[in-house]
Amino acid sequence: MSLYYxxxxxxxxxxxxxxxxxxxxxxxxxxFLSAVEMKSxxxxxxxxxxxxxxxxxxxxxxxxxxxxxxEEASIIDNVRSLLSLHYSNFEVIxxxxxxxxxxxxxxxxxxxxEKVKFAxxxxxxxxxLRGIYKSKDPAFxxxxxxxxxxxxxxxxxxxxxxxxxxxxxxxxxxxxxxxxDAILKMVxxxxxxxxxxIATGGVVRIANSCEVxxxxxxxxxxxxxxxxxxxxxxxxxxxxxGRMAWSRLNGLLLISGAMGLFDKEIVIKVGGYNHNTVxxxxxxxxxMRRYMHDQDLRYRVVYTPDPLCWxxxxxxxxxxxxxxxxxxxxxxxxxxxxxxxxxxxRYGFLGLLSYPYWFFFEWLAPILEFVGLFCFxxxxxxxxxxxxxxxxLFSMVYFFAIMxxxxxxxxxxxSYQQYTKGSDLFRLLGMAVLEPIIYHPLTxxxxxxxxxxKLTGKTSWGTMTRTGFKTKIKQAA
Amino acid sequence: MISKILIVEDEVLMLKALExxxxxxxxxxxxxxxxxxxxxxxxxxxxxxxxTDIMLPFVGGLEIVSKVKGNPQTKxxxxxxxxxxxxxxxxxxxxxxxxxxxxTKPFNLSELSIRxxxxxxxxxx
Amino acid sequence: MNxxxxxxxxxxxxxxxxxxxxxxxxxxxxIIILFCAIVFAELYMYIAVRRIRQNAxxxxxxxxxxxxxxxxxxxxxxxxxxxxxxxxxxxxxxFKKLPLYRPFIKKMLTKELLEYHANFIGKTADVxxxxxxxxxxHKEAIAKLKSNYWEKKIEGIREITQMNLRTxxxxxxQFTDEENGQLRMEAQAAFVKLSDDNPFRFLDxxxxxxxxxxxxxxxxxxxxxxxxxxxxxxKWLSSKNDSVVMLCLKLVNHxxxxxxxxxxxxxxxxxxxxxRARAIENIGKMEAEMVEENLFEMYFNQPIEIKLxxxxxxxxxxxxxxxxxxxxxxxxENFKIRMAALYAIKLHGPSGEDxxxxxxxxxxxxxxxxxxxxxxxxxxx
Numbered sequence: 010m011s012l013y014y015x016x017x018x019x020x021x022x023x024x025x026x027x028x029x030x031x032x033x034x035x036x037x038x039x040x041f042l043s044a045v046e047m048k049s050x051x052x053x054x055x056x057x058x059x060x061x062x063x064x065x066x067x068x069x070x071x072x073x074x075x076x077x078x079x080e081e082a083s084i085i086d087n088v089r090s091l092l093s094l095h096y097s098n099f100e101v102i103x104x105x106x107x108x109x110x111x112x113x114x115x116x117x118x119x120x121x122x123e124k125v126k127f128a129x130x131x132x133x134x135x136x137x138l139r140g141i142y143k144s145k146d147p148a149f150x151x152x153x154x155x156x157x158x159x160x161x162x163x164x165x166x167x168x169x170x171x172x173x174x175x176x177x178x179x180x181x182x183x184x185x186x187x188x189x190d191a192i193l194k195m196v197x198x199x200x201x202x203x204x205x206x207i208a209t210g211g212v213v214r215i216a217n218s219c220e221v222x223x224x225x226x227x228x229x230x231x232x233x234x235x236x237x238x239x240x241x242x243x244x245x246x247x248x249x250x251g252r253m254a255w256s257r258l259n260g261l262l263l264i265s266g267a268m269g270l271f272d273k274e275i276v277i278k279v280g281g282y283n284h285n286t287v288x289x290x291x292x293x294x295x296x297m298r299r300y301m302h303d304q305d306l307r308y309r310v311v312y313t314p315d316p317l318c319w320x321x322x323x324x325x326x327x328x329x330x331x332x333x334x335x336x337x338x339x340x341x342x343x344x345x346x347x348x349x350x351x352x353x354x355r356y357g358f359l360g361l362l363s364y365p366y367w368f369f370f371e372w373l374a375p376i377l378e379f380v381g382l383f384c385f386x387x388x389x390x391x392x393x394x395x396x397x398x399x400x401x402l403f404s405m406v407y408f409f410a411i412m413x414x415x416x417x418x419x420x421x422x423x424s425y426q427q428y429t430k431g432s433d434l435f436r437l438l439g440m441a442v443l444e445p446i447i448y449h450p451l452t453x454x455x456x457x458x459x460x461x462x463k464l465t466g467k468t469s470w471g472t473m474t475r476t477g478f479k480t481k482i483k484q485a486a
Numbered sequence: 487m488i489s490k491i492l493i494v495e496d497e498v499l500m501l502k503a504l505e506x507x508x509x510x511x512x513x514x515x516x517x518x519x520x521x522x523x524x525x526x527x528x529x530x531x532x533x534x535x536x537x538t539d540i541m542l543p544f545v546g547g548l549e550i551v552s553k554v555k556g557n558p559q560t561k562x563x564x565x566x567x568x569x570x571x572x573x574x575x576x577x578x579x580x581x582x583x584x585x586x587x588x589x590t591k592p593f594n595l596s597e598l599s600i601r602x603x604x605x606x607x608x609x610x611x
Numbered sequence: 612m613n614x615x616x617x618x619x620x621x622x623x624x625x626x627x628x629x630x631x632x633x634x635x636x637x638x639x640x641x642i643i644i645l646f647c648a649i650v651f652a653e654l655y656m657y658i659a660v661r662r663i664r665q666n667a668x669x670x671x672x673x674x675x676x677x678x679x680x681x682x683x684x685x686x687x688x689x690x691x692x693x694x695x696x697x698x699x700x701x702x703x704x705x706f707k708k709l710p711l712y713r714p715f716i717k718k719m720l721t722k723e724l725l726e727y728h729a730n731f732i733g734k735t736a737d738v739x740x741x742x743x744x745x746x747x748x749h750k751e752a753i754a755k756l757k758s759n760y761w762e763k764k765i766e767g768i769r770e771i772t773q774m775n776l777r778t779x780x781x782x783x784x785q786f787t788d789e790e791n792g793q794l795r796m797e798a799q800a801a802f803v804k805l806s807d808d809n810p811f812r813f814l815d816x817x818x819x820x821x822x823x824x825x826x827x828x829x830x831x832x833x834x835x836x837x838x839x840x841x842x843x844x845x846k847w848l849s850s851k852n853d854s855v856v857m858l859c860l861k862l863v864n865h866x867x868x869x870x871x872x873x874x875x876x877x878x879x880x881x882x883x884x885x886x887r888a889r890a891i892e893n894i895g896k897m898e899a900e901m902v903e904e905n906l907f908e909m910y911f912n913q914p915i916e917i918k919l920x921x922x923x924x925x926x927x928x929x930x931x932x933x934x935x936x937x938x939x940x941x942x943x944e945n946f947k948i949r950m951a952a953l954y955a956i957k958l959h960g961p962s963g964e965d966x967x968x969x970x971x972x973x974x975x976x977x978x979x980x981x982x983x984x985x986x987x988x989x990x991x992x
Contacts, residue, residue: 026636033643056765056793058828063541064570065827067861093521093546097573125990126983130946143989147582148552150991201824223522398637405640408647415654422658431662438655499726502680503687510688571835594733595687 014393021384022395025402028377033409035370040416043253047424050253050314059193062200063095069199070175071099071192071270075183076165081110083224085119087183090224092151096192100151103183104169107136107159116154121145133167133281136160141172162266163282163289170273170281179270186216186226186319187268195270198311207297208271208310210264211317212248214427215241217324226319231433234324239448242440246417249314249424256312260363262298264310266290268318275300286346288339295347295359302356316425330455337459340371375456407445414441489606490514490531494524494538494550495568500591504537504598511599513606521550528554533563535606540569540576548580555584564605675716679723682706686738687731695734699741706746721748725773740774749776756782761794768794772801780805787813796825800832803839810839814847814855821854830861845871853883860886864893872897876905888920895924903928907936919951926955931962941970941978949978953985 062068073091077084084103091101105113116122122142129138139156157168166180177199181187191211199206217232232238255261269290279300282289294310301308323329344367351368353360388394418437421427428434440448491513495501501517509515516533518524521542528536528550536554540547547567554560567580567588577588587601626645630638682705689698711717721743728739743749752774755767764786771779783805786798803810821829833839844859848871856878863871871893878890894902903925910921922940925933940952953970956963971982984990 023636026640030639052762053793056762056797060570061828061831064573065831067823067827067830089549093542093549095541097576123989126980126987127990128950128977128981128984130950145989146552146556147579148548150579197824199823200827201822203820203822225522398634401637401640401644405643405647408644408651412647412651412654415651415658419654419658422661431666434658434662438658499680499723500730502684503727503730506684506688592730592732592736595731595735596733 014388014391018388018393018395021381021388022398022402025381026405028381029402029406029409032370032374035366036409036413039254040250040413041254042257043250044420046253046257047249047314047420051424054197057197059190059197062193062196063097065097068096068098069177069196071096071177071179071196072169072173072175072273073099073101073179073181073192074104074166074169074173075101075181076104076106076162076169077108077112077183078106078159078162078165079108079110079112080183081108081112081115083184084112084115086224088116088120088152091187092149093189094187094192095189096196098175099192100153100173100175102153102155102169102172104155104157104165104172106157106161106165113154113156117142120149120152120154122154127172129171132171132277135164135168135171138168161284163284166289167281167284170276173273176273177270178273178276179268180266181269181318182267182320184321185213185267186221186224188226188315188317188319190315191268191317192270194313194315194317195268198309198313199270199272202309202311204307204309206272206311207275207301207308208264208269208294210252210261210310210312211268211270212252212312212314213244213265213267214316214319215244215322216319217321219319229427229429231428231430231436232324236326236329236448237322237324238436238440239444240322240329242414242417242437242444243448245421246414248312249420250413250417252312253314255363256310258358258362259309260358260366261310261312262295262359262363262367263291264294264312267320269294271297283346286339286342287335288343291339292343292346295343295350298359299347299350299356302359314424316427326451330451330458333452333455334459334462337372337375337456338463340367341460341463344368344372375453376460378453379457410445410449411441414444488512488514489534490516491535491537491602491606492516492518492524492527492533494518494521494536494542494547496520496539496542500539500568503595507595507599508602511602513602521546524550525553528560532560535564535566535602537566537568537602540567540573540580548576548583551580551583551585566601566605672715672719675719676723679709679716679720683723683727683739686727686742687735689738695737695741698734698738699745702738702742703745706742711746717748717751720746721751721770724748725770728773743774749774752776753779753782756786761789761791764794765797768797768801772804775805777805777807780807784812788816792819792822792825795819796821796828800829803829803832804836811842814850814859817850817852817855820852821858826854826858826861829858830865833862834865841866843868843870845874848874848878853886856881856886857889860889860893864896867897869897869899872899872902876902879905879909884914884917887917891917891920891924895920895927898928900928900930903930903932907933915945915947919947922948922951922955926951926958929955929959929963931959934959934962934966938966938970941974946981950981950985953978953981957985 075087075091080087088101088103103116105116121144123145124140125143127141129141136158139158142154142156144150144152153172155168155172157165170178177196179192179195195209195211198209215232215237216226217234217237218230220227220230232241252261266289275297276293279293279296283292283296286292298308298310323332344364347364350356350360350364352365385394385399415438418441422434428437491508493501493504493508493515495504495517496519501519505515505517516527518527524538536550538547538550551565551567554563554565561584564586565584567577567585568591569577569588570591580588586605589598589601626641630641633641682702686698686702689701706720709716709720711720724739724743728736728743731739749771752767752770755763755770758764758767768783768786771783780802783798783801786794787802789795789798799813802813844862844866845868847855847859848863850856850859860875863875875890875893878886881887881890891906894906906921906924910918913921922937925937934956937952937955941949943949943952953967956966959966967982967986971979
């Protein structure tokens, strides 16, 4: 009997070792790619005068779509800051998704809104429209407020697309703090790629403990609480390393729901956002990419590494857990909806690399980790564990993780350097040491819970129509 | 009585240049680096002239014009808009809102001095 | 203390005497650990040292920045009555006192001078340019053109253009055929600003596609630079390079060059839909009534987007000759066409408004709502 355990332990050790090796190699590869991409982006754009876009009559027109659900407290500041973004040809469309609070009244009062006789072209089917409002004051002529029955974030965005009269749509969370130059920077890829660009994503950063006034970011600080601080590191790694690498490969599957700029024509052709999934932001990009492949059109999905959008992230483990649970379910839904992409050569890179990557690394990895740990515990209880070997293997993964995080911090240092205080920087590096043993196990646990909830059909965190728009970004590489 | 001028401009260099120049011309010069601060200042005290950039952080130049011209107490305060070449559309909007004059960057400082003198009712010392 | 020693001893043994006896995967893992730990420690130190140096450099920079910008601001308030030369002579000694042999100070001064120069015209700008030349800063700019890095070359080109060193135009010409797109575009833009004889030479030779971004910048440069000899852009409307045609269409519209109208009518058949659309749009914006028949004739065989363009152009021309046609379009199955047709009718002034109220009274519910939309002044498109 003991011989079997011995073989099993041998197998377990080897499995852990080779699995870790594969994961580490792919991370090194992605890190290398993102370094190349970051360098070329920074080099290329250090000589760009964004003012040219600002004043040009030929800059693409942009509609900002911001769905709002019960945002009464902050909506005025947020709308005003959106209206003062630096761009010339744009409109701001706020979609009130049947808020149960006073959002609508507050907006009408503050901006002097009146109902207009808007003839809606319902290109994407949505919940009923209640009314479209414009301001009496010409200073707010860029603002349109749409009032509609509650239908969830996707439905609200689809309504916004129907109302939009511009060529590009910038979908954002209304409570995000958007940098002044955000549109300029995100529009640029649409103008300077040889291939047609169908979407660009902007980097999302954590705004906790940052100084904010009138919906504007005044100074950047490291969050006081530990949970958001871990997320700062996580976001830097995900955006500056993961997304940039995938952008280089033109294999991006996800543009975060907090901020993405899309070609409206293609979005309408694919039927807009899907309101049957909690991963609607990822689902849209996947569907748009499929469409382009189906039509044999050459295209690109691009990320701009500039920090353009700041968001308040969950500061308690409970709320963060719910968010991650939802992300896991979203990932599962998208992967399931598009399962025929899996290693499908017809979809080229999308089918052969992007999709499998998400399948193995985003969905399967936490499960494997969990199963591995489970086996380990069983073996430990039975007393068939070589503690020294196991410890060495764990240390390998641990040291690799802190090295990777440190490289991410280095990327941030060499590019945007948002955390100007020395103490903030060293706190960030401290997080790199703690993250693998404190934060990472939690994310695995939440992912497992998400899997269980999805498979048992339990969506305990409220139905789709009743959730606010707190989904910020998806976990990435 | 020295005339009070408010300059709203987010480019440090431009703000400094205008401030130096107008102070030398004998005005009392106040500055604001963004629209929100400017609105606070306008509410707190009265100015004889406001010079504002169109593209500003927090609150745009257009909103400043609309606030100034929409308030019976300040509606007679002249407003000069500063803008980059090519923002003619927005300048037009500013005029509809009641802006009194506009200056395009790059501009001639002597010309600015003259225009300011024309708009400020009380003569400078 | 003992325990610390034993940990150290343990680790030393692990990586020395015991290392060869581990199974291969554990051995590799140990080597990876060592590698990661060393990289981590080095990165940590590198980041720390980088920060410390950066802070020191910043303090130094702030100090000088203040000195330089105060010097420059003093020029701004200098009297209007003195002539340029006098002012330059007054300030030159003060600038010469700066330690310009230190590269970073020279760089900083150059940058500030350029920035000020970009914001002002008239005497202030002349004084700034005079100082720039007398301090021999232009020699650096010209030297940059010989650099191996395209970024440096761009920097040089921009400096030369900003300070209007027209004698360097020929020197920049060589880069207008450059392989690097960004450098090529910068050189083309500079050449338009600096060249006296043939600033638009690059349009003849452009073989590569001019990216939308570059078109946008070139358009800005061409239309915003004073004293450029504007040619007739119709000359390039038959170019084989679609991006050249596109750029020239934008320019034809900007300068309202009527001679291009017959050529634009030919472009109605261009296979590139974007060019077709832009040509139609131009005809509308130039209100070229004489070719409206061509617009009408092409209408029926076009894809939706082009149809929308044609309707809009007929609206802009608003001769009244095609009101019946536009009215017939309000029965289209396509919402966008109906709306575009109603907008086009509205552009016809009083006769259009009469027609709109007629359509309003005897049409379907949905068309009524579009008429209301079109007539609602608060909605702008």
